[in-house]
Amino acid sequence: MKILCVCGLGQGTSLILRMNVDNVLRQLGIQADVDNTDVSSASSERPDLIITSNELAESLSGHPSKIVIVNNYFDLNEIKEALESHFN
């Protein structure tokens, strides 16, 4: 399972998301390869799952990977629910 966290530059925002996604996956006991990148690099990658914000999800529409939207990057419960909805 490969998960890609995506933001505009791939520097700050997506790294925060990635660290919190790692936290949640640990809680859920799910093994995954989590990485972060910017939105233009993401368009040529094929992870199982892309996690990003509402705005960037729009620019990735048509991407073959499944896209999960997270609105509050600091809300571990929201991230957990978003991931659980994908895994269940």
Add this chain to the structure above:
Amino acid sequence: MKFLEKNLVEFNVDVTSPDEAIRAAGKLLVGEGLVEEGYVDAMVQSYHENGPYFVLAPQIALPHARPEDGVIEASVSFLQLANPIVFGSASNDPVKLVFALGASSSNEHLEILQKLMTLLNNQENVQKLMDITSYTEMEQLLGGMES
């Protein structure tokens, strides 16, 4: 690494646009010699090009650019806005708290983001950041976080 030190924090700041908010937060980093002036332009440009995705939680914006845009030292400044500003984020507008991130390519980058997450993953801290009016209170908040 400089994380929310006294000269990097301002309360009740009056700005009228996202650009002005980003520039005011960036200016604090420039003032302490942590980023070059061009980095502030790059933060504003990134907002114009990539949109408000860095409004990453309700009322919280984290403007930043790339390390190669002129970061001297890993750093975070903070502005508490007097009036909430609309950045165009469907889920998280309006913005009340602005953290400008000097994104370095060193290990300190991870450490500083970790610190920011410890602070902001806690909703009570976020509420306090809206309410406090002095750096003394900020110090208490940051001190409580480490203990």
